[in-house]
Amino acid sequence: MNDAVSKKCSACQQFLPVGAFASNSSRPDGLQANCRECAAEYYRRRQEAQGKTVRVKVPVPRGHKRCPQCEQAKPHSEWEHNKSSSDGWSSYCRECRAERNRISYFKRKYGLSPAELDAMVAEQQGICCICLAAPAEHVDHCHETGRVRGVLCFSCNAALGQFKDRPDVMRRAATYLEGNAWKPTLVAPGVYQLPS
Structure with missing residues (x-):
């Protein structure tokens, strides 16, 4: 056989095309002594002897790739x-x-882990703990301490942010909505007094 076209694998003793061998620049012919298949089998046995697991190679159609998480072969568009x-x-x-x-x-x-987040939402029966109407989808936290307070809807979470997490401002806003306008009194230039 022509050495330029094929080579004998030292493990399985078969003559195979040179494309079946990985490259190795330290060898005279520039190729590994074992074919890719035999090298992969040797690697698998070595790993298993050390208590490690090796993923089984699954054939994938051209233009596809296999996802290790969902274990599905999907087209490159995904x-x-x-x-x-x-x-x-x-x-x-x-x-x-x-x-x-x-x-x-x-x-x-x-x-938060996914289980902890799911438990928080379940504890709130899946609804925002402020408006009690919309689904709880946004984690709310204190910007000073970083402590998670609950899970809110987008609007309530955004409202807290707009009020800069200041309870005094929110109380005035609630009083304003109830029809009691808080009109500050100017006591000095740039100094206002709020009604109690």
Whole structure:
């Protein structure tokens, strides 16, 4: 056989095309001694001997990639581009990547696991604890201490932010809505007195 076209694998003793061997610049022919399949099997056995598990390689159709989280082969249209990866695609499909990012965000920002967040929402019966009408979807926290207070709807969470988490301002706003206008009295230039 022509050595430029095929090579004998030292493990399985078969003559295989040179494309079946990984490159190795330290060897005279520039190729590994074992074919890719035998090298993968040797690696798997070595890892299992150390108590580690190796993912089973699943055949994937051309133009698709397998997501390690949902374990589905999905078309490239359901993946984000990633120039730094070997195949040019992100490690997880868009759906799983979004879920992983969501979990990471709540853990990093609020110290909440998905189970803890779900328990908070369930404790509130799934509704905002201020308006008692809209679904609880936004984590509310104290901007000074970082302590999580509850889960609110978008409008109530935004309202607290607009009132800058100041109870005195919110009390005046509630009194104003009830028809009692608080008219401050000018006592000195730039100094106002509020009615008690």
